[in-house]
Amino acid sequence: MGWTKKHIISIKDFSREEIDFVLRKSSEMEKKLNSGRASSLMRGRILATLFFEPSTRTRMSFETAMKRLGGKTVGFPFSEISSEAKGETIADTVRVVEGYADVIVIRHPVEGSARLASEYVDIPLINGGDGANQHPTQTLLDLYTIKKKFGKIDGLDIAIVGDLKYGRTVHSLTNALANYDVKLRFISPQELKMPRHMVKDLEGNKIPVKETRKLNLDDADVIYATRIQKERFPDPQEYERVKGAYVIDLKTIEGLKKSAILMHPLPRVGEISPKVDGTKFAHYFEQSKNGIPVRMALLCLVCGVKF
Amino acid sequence: MGWTKKHIISIKDFSREEIDFVLRKSSEMEKKLNSGRASSLMRGRILATLFFEPSTRTRMSFETAMKRLGGKTVGFPFSEISSEAKGETIADTVRVVEGYADVIVIRHPVEGSARLASEYVDIPLINGGDGANQHPTQTLLDLYTIKKKFGKIDGLDIAIVGDLKYGRTVHSLTNALANYDVKLRFISPQELKMPRHMVKDLEGNKIPVKETRKLNLDDADVIYATRIQKERFPDPQEYERVKGAYVIDLKTIEGLKKSAILMHPLPRVGEISPKVDGTKFAHYFEQSKNGIPVRMALLCLVCGVKF
Amino acid sequence: MGWTKKHIISIKDFSREEIDFVLRKSSEMEKKLNSGRASSLMRGRILATLFFEPSTRTRMSFETAMKRLGGKTVGFPFSEISSEAKGETIADTVRVVEGYADVIVIRHPVEGSARLASEYVDIPLINGGDGANQHPTQTLLDLYTIKKKFGKIDGLDIAIVGDLKYGRTVHSLTNALANYDVKLRFISPQELKMPRHMVKDLEGNKIPVKETRKLNLDDADVIYATRIQKERFPDPQEYERVKGAYVIDLKTIEGLKKSAILMHPLPRVGEISPKVDGTKFAHYFEQSKNGIPVRMALLCLVCGVKF
Numbered sequence: 001m002g003w004t005k006k007h008i009i010s011i012k013d014f015s016r017e018e019i020d021f022v023l024r025k026s027s028e029m030e031k032k033l034n035s036g037r038a039s040s041l042m043r044g045r046i047l048a049t050l051f052f053e054p055s056t057r058t059r060m061s062f063e064t065a066m067k068r069l070g071g072k073t074v075g076f077p078f079s080e081i082s083s084e085a086k087g088e089t090i091a092d093t094v095r096v097v098e099g100y101a102d103v104i105v106i107r108h109p110v111e112g113s114a115r116l117a118s119e120y121v122d123i124p125l126i127n128g129g130d131g132a133n134q135h136p137t138q139t140l141l142d143l144y145t146i147k148k149k150f151g152k153i154d155g156l157d158i159a160i161v162g163d164l165k166y167g168r169t170v171h172s173l174t175n176a177l178a179n180y181d182v183k184l185r186f187i188s189p190q191e192l193k194m195p196r197h198m199v200k201d202l203e204g205n206k207i208p209v210k211e212t213r214k215l216n217l218d219d220a221d222v223i224y225a226t227r228i229q230k231e232r233f234p235d236p237q238e239y240e241r242v243k244g245a246y247v248i249d250l251k252t253i254e255g256l257k258k259s260a261i262l263m264h265p266l267p268r269v270g271e272i273s274p275k276v277d278g279t280k281f282a283h284y285f286e287q288s289k290n291g292i293p294v295r296m297a298l299l300c301l302v303c304g305v306k307f
Numbered sequence: 308m309g310w311t312k313k314h315i316i317s318i319k320d321f322s323r324e325e326i327d328f329v330l331r332k333s334s335e336m337e338k339k340l341n342s343g344r345a346s347s348l349m350r351g352r353i354l355a356t357l358f359f360e361p362s363t364r365t366r367m368s369f370e371t372a373m374k375r376l377g378g379k380t381v382g383f384p385f386s387e388i389s390s391e392a393k394g395e396t397i398a399d400t401v402r403v404v405e406g407y408a409d410v411i412v413i414r415h416p417v418e419g420s421a422r423l424a425s426e427y428v429d430i431p432l433i434n435g436g437d438g439a440n441q442h443p444t445q446t447l448l449d450l451y452t453i454k455k456k457f458g459k460i461d462g463l464d465i466a467i468v469g470d471l472k473y474g475r476t477v478h479s480l481t482n483a484l485a486n487y488d489v490k491l492r493f494i495s496p497q498e499l500k501m502p503r504h505m506v507k508d509l510e511g512n513k514i515p516v517k518e519t520r521k522l523n524l525d526d527a528d529v530i531y532a533t534r535i536q537k538e539r540f541p542d543p544q545e546y547e548r549v550k551g552a553y554v555i556d557l558k559t560i561e562g563l564k565k566s567a568i569l570m571h572p573l574p575r576v577g578e579i580s581p582k583v584d585g586t587k588f589a590h591y592f593e594q595s596k597n598g599i600p601v602r603m604a605l606l607c608l609v610c611g612v613k614f
Numbered sequence: 615m616g617w618t619k620k621h622i623i624s625i626k627d628f629s630r631e632e633i634d635f636v637l638r639k640s641s642e643m644e645k646k647l648n649s650g651r652a653s654s655l656m657r658g659r660i661l662a663t664l665f666f667e668p669s670t671r672t673r674m675s676f677e678t679a680m681k682r683l684g685g686k687t688v689g690f691p692f693s694e695i696s697s698e699a700k701g702e703t704i705a706d707t708v709r710v711v712e713g714y715a716d717v718i719v720i721r722h723p724v725e726g727s728a729r730l731a732s733e734y735v736d737i738p739l740i741n742g743g744d745g746a747n748q749h750p751t752q753t754l755l756d757l758y759t760i761k762k763k764f765g766k767i768d769g770l771d772i773a774i775v776g777d778l779k780y781g782r783t784v785h786s787l788t789n790a791l792a793n794y795d796v797k798l799r800f801i802s803p804q805e806l807k808m809p810r811h812m813v814k815d816l817e818g819n820k821i822p823v824k825e826t827r828k829l830n831l832d833d834a835d836v837i838y839a840t841r842i843q844k845e846r847f848p849d850p851q852e853y854e855r856v857k858g859a860y861v862i863d864l865k866t867i868e869g870l871k872k873s874a875i876l877m878h879p880l881p882r883v884g885e886i887s888p889k890v891d892g893t894k895f896a897h898y899f900e901q902s903k904n905g906i907p908v909r910m911a912l913l914c915l916v917c918g919v920k921f
Contacts (some may be wrong), residue, residue, distance in 0.1 A: 036351065039350075043653075044650065044653045044684075046678060046681055046682070048674075056383055058402065059382060060355075060381050060382075061406060062408065063381045063382075064353060064381050064407040067379040067381065068353070069355055070351075070773075072681040074674050074677045074678050074681065075674075075676060075677075076670055077797050087881065088880075088881035088882075088883070089888070092880065092881060092882065092890070093881075095899045096671065096880060096899060096902045097674070097907065098899075098903075099899060099900075099902050099903030099905075100674060100675065100906065101678070145373070147345070170491045240700040264397075266399065266403060267395035267397065267400075268395075268396065269394050269395070269401060274396070274398065283401060285402045285405075285406060286406075288403045288406050289405075289406030289407075291406075292406065292407060342659065346657075346658045363690055364710065365713060365730075367662075367689075367690060367711070369691075370688045370712040371660060371688050371715070374660055374686040374688065375660070377658075441829050454908065456740070472688050515802060573702075573704060573706065573710060574701065574707075575704035575706065576701050576702070581705070592709045592712075592713060593713075595710045596712075596713030596714075598713075599713065599714065
């Protein structure tokens with residue numbers, strides 16, 4: 001994989017070696033960031049953030065990454081898209097923006113839109129989330145968080161909890177973990193189980209998979225919790241009953257391995273009790289913060305900036 | 308008061324010495340700004356602006372201050388908050404943002420929210436307005452404007468006009484003025500008088516207070532006008548009648564002291580006639596501009612940047 | 615014309631010499647931009663973008679121009695204007711912003727608003743579009759695109775196609791072309807013909823003008839296409855019929871001069887078939903990109919920055 005001018009569309013485009021390379025470079029970047037030596041790597045360059053749906057967190061994280069590198073950003077926030085521009089094709093929009101910027105990050109509600117957009121531009125384009133499909137930089141920061149804590153990914157027992165059927169984050173992460181020698185545990189209500197084809201693919205890759213409805217976290221090294229969304233349930237009472245069964249609280253963590261970590265892509269809406277925040281298990285704010293060096297590293301890689 | 312990492316939540320947290328210190332540093336900063344020597348004090352640092360309600364002016368003023376210092380900003384404008392993020396607690400939001408930025412300014416419609424938010428972060432947090440409660444940087448720029456004009460605050464006769472019951476700006480300013488040897492005159496319709504407890508506090512501090520309904524500005528050094536909002540009146544006709552009685556126009560200023568100044572937190576909606584703008588009394592645009600050096604000074608102080 | 619502190623309100627304020635000067639400086643700026651020598655010309659300066667209606671493209675282009683010069687921007691995006699601020703006069707808004715920034719670009723739905731605003735400030739103000747009236751920087755980048763391609767404007771045969779009655783862009787461009795020795799061809803449905811007074815002015819200037827309904831592009835050097843908007847037609851069927859007659863597609867371009875170029879202010883909504891994008895005639899993305907050096911040159915000129 002030549003990195004310069006590479007589009008970052010899907011974690012499935014990455015081999016294990018490529019993922020490991022990004023994680024290693026992210027670690028180097030974090031050292032540079034903390035020592036203040038990253039602040040002019042992207043001087044004079046511009047990142048365009050094209051967000052066709054509101055996204056506070058991903059946009060801020062990318063903007064912060066670019067600014068920590070001494071670069072600048074120009075925005076295209078959702079609410080400011082004029083009605084005329086709303087009628088424009090993505091192909092036209094990104095070709096116009098190519099005239100302004102050196103690298104693009106795009107979020108769009110339609111699956112496949114990032115791939116489509118990337119076919120029209122010569123500058124690198126990063127997928128910041130396309131519908132229910134992919135969000136590769138989220139996955140890379142998730143993996144980075146795990147690697148930073150345990151020094152490795154191989155050998156870990158990883159539990160993924162919550163909405164495994166619709167969760168974009170969860171699908172990308174699972175795709176990536178299939179490259180490693182891990183044990184996976186999928187914990188969800190019956191209605192929100194991991195899609196069959198994904199489980200089969202894992203089994204084809206010789207990844208041991210356990211699926212349960214009960215929130216059993218014994219022996220897990222990583223617990224990755226996600227939101228269970230009300231709109232997935234026809235019956236609101238059913239939602240309330242189900243949701244309650246997957247809340248991680250002070251009682252839940254009593255049974256955890258001493259070295260286990262709790263992760264969450266955030267925002268959370270009750271899946272992890274705030275009482276857990278002060279414990280050594282809580283890693284979700286650290287995880288969010290890890291997005292900065294990971295995105296800094298990626299931005300430099302695709303722009304051909306050595307570091 | 309140690310300034311580095313200090314949260315700026317309420318003007319009531321400031322002693323007179325601390326206020327005077329900020330005003331002195333703001334004056335030094337203004338000199339640096341005008342001579343071009345301020346432009347790299349915050350190089351490499353990021354201010355996060357978290358605005359949970361639209362605020363054109365305060366946000367722009369803080370962003371300008373940060374940029375005049377060579378720093379960068381990342382935004383969280385109201386209209387871009389995703390629906391998911393809207394369900395998030397402030398405690399979670401600020402802890403995520405702490406992973407991105409070096410200092411936070413927050414505006415939120417709920418009283419006490421800035422104080423609450425500050426309890427969750429180690430980086431300094433500045434209150435940019437919490438509901439009807441506090442807006443400490445507005446008060447500091449108000450005081451700075453007075454001090455810059457008169458060289459002092461002690462000894463002045465200060466008239467505050469308009470909605471004294473609900474006005475956040477007016478309450479903060481009055482709290483701060485209680486530290487000085489001033490005469491205060493509160494001019495408002497009966498319905499919008501200064502709260503009793505505030506008047507009692509002033510009297511307890513031996514501050515001479517006069518309350519009137521008539522717009523009598525004789526001998527006043529400072530006239531601080533504020534908006535009277537329609538929604539405070541059950542009867543729209545009553546509103547129109549009352550509002551008209553507090554308009555400062557060319558006739559009003561005929562009777563002013565030669566050295567008097569007119570202030571207003573802006574935006575105005577008729578309280579001061581545009582015909583007054585060209586007179587030497589008009590100080591409201593200057594007042595707004597003074598927000599830049601005051602906020603620059605505060606940002607440097609709380610970030611531990613010497614100047 | 616002294617350039618420093620000049621307001622840029624209408625292309626009609628520019629003489630031919632002044633337009634040629636801007637085009638020459640834009641060309642110099644483009645060389646500086648491409649060689650990386652432009653990136654600190656505006657260091658320490660701030661552009662305020664005051665957009666009273668959403669405009670993705672013009673705002674991003676100005677922000678990019680300022681950032682490519684090493685300057686910073688503070689925003690005032692439409693959706694973030696607080697309800698209080700919405701009641702404020704333009705005169706007040708720009709005087710407040712004058713306290714923050716070194717140069718202003720304003721877009722406002724009301725004709726004449728940019729001129730009005732400029733009368734209240736001492737810092738330079740650029741019109742980014744005022745209603746159906748003027749958009750002078752669009753016209754300058756249009757002319758720059760033509761000059762860059764042909765090395766001249768005199769002697770060219772220029773066809774303008776689409777909505778010639780209401781199009782702001784088209785009127786400004788025609789005003790500017792009246793300074794040159796060109797042939798003009800206006801191609802539009804009967805309902806959307808160029809206003810009579812504009813045609814008369816051109817004839818008074820001895821500019822040969824042809825008006826047709828048929829999309830006849832023989833011998834044209836420049837074809838400038840514009841949107842035909844549905845809301846101009848009482849009868850939707852009539853709109854569909856008319857619109858179809860002005861679509862430029864692979865068949866249309868067969869008859870073009872070898873050296874002809876297709877321009878469009880973008881966004882397009884069908885006026886030019888995407889199949890044409892890959893041909894040598896397509897110049898609309900290049901045209902959009904040309905906005906950057908043109909706006910960079912203008913920003914430097916009005917701020918008194920030598921280059």
